[in-house]
Amino acid sequence: MAQIDYDEDDTLDDSASAQWRRRIVTWTLAAIGLGLGFLIPYSLYLNHEVGQRFGQLRWQIPTRVYARPLELAPGLALDASTLKTELDAAAYREGDGTREGSYRREGGRWRISSRGFNDVDGAVPARRLEVVLSGGRVASVRDAASKKALRRARLDPARIATLYGQKQEERRLVRIDEVPELLVTGLQAVEDRDFNHHIGIDFSGMLRAVFKTATGSKQGASTLTQQLARSGLLGIGREQTLQRKGKEILYALLIEARYDKRTILEAYLNQVYLGQRGSQAIHGVAAAAEFWFGRDLRDLSTEQIALLVGIVKGPSAYDPRRNPEAALKRRNFALGEFHETGLIDDAEYQRALKAPLGVTTNPRAIAANRFPAYVDLVRRQLARDYPEDALAGAGLSVMSGMAPSAQANAEGAVARTLKSLAHRTRPTLEAGVVVTDVHNGEVVAVVGAREFSEHGFNRAVEAQRPVGSLLKPFVYLLALAQPERFSLASWVDDSPVTVNLGQGKTWSPGNSDGRSHGSVRLIDALAQSYNQAMVRVGMQVAPERIADLIRTLAGIEAEPNPALILGAVDQSPYAMAQLYQFLASGGEIQPLHAVRGVLDANGKALNRYDKAPAPAQEGDAIAARLITIALQQAVSSGTGRQLMNDGLGRLSPAGKTGTSNDGRDSWFAGWTGDHLAVIWVGNDQNKTTGLYGATGAMRVWSALFARLPTAPLEVGDKGLDWQWVINSNTTDAGCAGARRFAFVAGFAPAYAPCPAPQPELPEEGAQGEDSGGGWRDWFGIGQRREEPDPAKRVPEAPVEGQ
Secondary structure, three states: OOOOOOOHHHHHHHHHHHHHHHHHHHHHHHHHHHHHHHHHHHHHHHHHHHHHHHHHHHHOOOEEEEOOOEEEOOOOEOOHHHHHHHHHHOOOEEOOOOOOOEEEEEOOEEEEEOOOEEEOOEEEOOOEEEEEEEOOEEEEEEEOOOOOEOOOEEEOOOEEEEEOOOOOEEEOOOOHHHOOHHHHHHHHHHHOOOOOOOOOOOHHHHHHHHHHHHOOOOOOOOOHHHHHHHHHHHOOOOOOOHHHHHHHHHHHHHHHHHOOHHHHHHHHHHHOEEEEEOOEEEEOHHHHHHHHHOOOHHHOOHHHHHHHHHHOOOOOOOOOOOOHHHHHHHHHHHHHHHHHOOOOOHHHHHHHHHOOOOOOOOOHHHOOEOOHHHHHHHHHHHOOOOOHHHHOOOOOEEEEOOOHHHHHHHHHHHHHHHHHHOOOOOOOOEEEEEEEEOOOOEEEEEEOOOOOOOOOOOOOOOOOEEOHHHHHHHHHHHHHOOOOOOOOOOEEEEOOOOEEEEOOEEEOOOOOOOOOOEEEEHHHHHHOOOHHHHHHHHHHHOHHHHHHHHHHHHOOOOOOOHHHHHOOOEEOHHHHHHHHHHHHOOOOOOOOEOEEEEEOOOOOEEEEOOOOOOOOOHHHHHHHHHHHHHHHHHHHOOOOOHHHHOOHHHHOOEEEEEEOHHHOEEEEEEEOOOEEEEEEEEOOOOOOOOOOOOOOHHHHHHHHHOOOOOOOOOOOOOOEEEEEEEOOEEEOOOOOOOEEEEEEOOOOOOEOOOOOOOOOOOOOOOOOOOOOOOHHHHOOOOOOOOOOOOOOOOOOOOOOOO
16 A cells, blocks of 8 residues: 655645635625624615605795796786797797797787796696787787687786895706706717616626726716706715715615606706806706706707706816807717717708807896895785795796886986986985885886995885875875865865964964965865865865874874874885885785795696675775866976876876975875875985975886886766856856866756856855764775785884984
8 A cells, every 4th residue: 555645744735725724715705794783774774864865855945936927918018028028027038939039020919928837816728829019008819820819818927036045056947848858869879879878877887987097087887867966866966086986876876766757857857957056056957057048948949958968077177158169169069969879860960060059148047136125025925924934935836916117217317307306516316216016016126226226225115204295185085085074176275374272382384385375176275285285175074084094094193183184294105105005906905016926836826815895885986086077287287297298198197296394205106097106205314305296206107107008097987966066056168267176976066157146255264064964974984894814914124224
């Protein structure tokens, strides 16, 4: 038998080797166990995070504030310039008038293709319209397809502000069905061709990236899912650590495991970062379409889609406004990918290559808040139902009453007029303007400062200034509500007057011209704003009744002392607009509102604030007509007669000037058949300006209404009896010196034939005795109903520094 040599050292070596192998296996298994023990719970934790954060991606959108939709109806006062202003504000573009969001003008004929939108009363479909303008009015509105005449049509409103939450992110959510197919497929062609097949990460892409890096060039390997995980779940960050990359890969794998490709792509299209404007980050393709092109996503051309897709790689590096050459090169690269993958043909590829970038110079469509005074009013009126933290960033749509054309005209009127009034001896002038719709109480424009785009003190709402003669019409309103005692034809005494205030004090106000005018008709005393006559009538009416009336109509609290008769109360333009709305609306109680309604993210109405006002009571309507007639005379031949020289007689406006002591405050309140505007001009430091109501605020009003399309003011005759009067009797129309006056039906004076007797003027105070009926019995003024909803009335604050 052969003998085998046995080497003890070999046996030891073999034993040691086996031991090491066992150790390596043990350590490997332990490492795997530890890894799995860590990775599985960590993956479960990340999976929970993905579920939460991915869902939140759909709600990170701001609240948007919209103007009112432009309603087109035959007979509407509207000129070509105003229509273009409205269309431009709503980001319409001049084109063929057949694609949504475009218009074409051929003389007085306009072809407009409106977009569908949600309003407070439901969804409004897109439609193509033919609108004819003639003589400063809408002559006709037709459906372009059927040629059928329409009673009315609404155009989608302009966005006027964006209320962001903690994140200054601009985003407009879209469903994938609303995204152009070329954008969906083109994005994949450029950024992730294997998107429909990979599991969240692309191994072949990673290998290509490693190879490119090894050869000295750079290539990204992130899939669309990884990009979504990075920007949507991890947040955009510049650091490229292994830990962050690993977390990104795990997120991508988990997203792919939880959601289908369609859901992932839709989230990506709404989340992708595509630009920056100041502190605003532009997220999502819909917001980017507005930001870069001023267009709806559905209206983008091939080359614009290619630019959006190209920008994805680096919104800063390929910013087409700052780096147009780099952006053009990147866009053309994307077009090449479109062509290579068969998404566009040769002809379209060549055409698109030659097209300009087509970006807008100013991305005004997403301005955070270009109308600070108006949006301030919106915030105040929503404060009860929507606290600030609940409103901003909530994805709501606030439908306001702003008319972009009225706002533009108001801003222009303030800028031009204050510039013309500037003088080295005059302090810096400021202004506050409130413009309303007389039919429904909507606030259509607000200007809070001469620098109207700057945020800060809103003089239209917050400035508390002495209103002066602006209160006089309401004193006469109470007098005329006693038709057995007062009429527009009544004689009133404008001689020096002294009022006993008690405790040895007296008050003797004079007229602004320093003269007395004897016995004058009541209508003339109001039209010429005579103080002495006003005080006599006011004391007969009683200051307590005046205080009660303005509290009822506008929620204004005032001390019922004799000085109230001449407007010794501090109020804002907004508060005075609320007061004058009663007259301008023909005697209706119309709480002013800047907000028409609030819609949720799905376009469903959450709250409405545009409730139709109750019809005016008969007595209120008659009294409002009488005061309107008197204030039309104030414009035609009284303190507002300069408006006639300005060419505004065509509107037959009614209005009242107001001036505080020493010319510190200049006021004017005036209205037409469609609009009321209350304007204040003065100085923040309460310095003397040297301006009267007619030389300051009324100049702004004139500049505004010279351009604002509006209907003439027509006063109806219902409840009135027009008679010719001489002395204190009605008479025949042919009598020399006779004037025509409106009386409350049934209260005209006795008839006297021509020739009329010589004037026998009443003694002072002869008409001041109460005959028993009283204004509270004949009219309902001051006895009413409830005050305007305090939630809809803006709280007032004192002027800074006063």
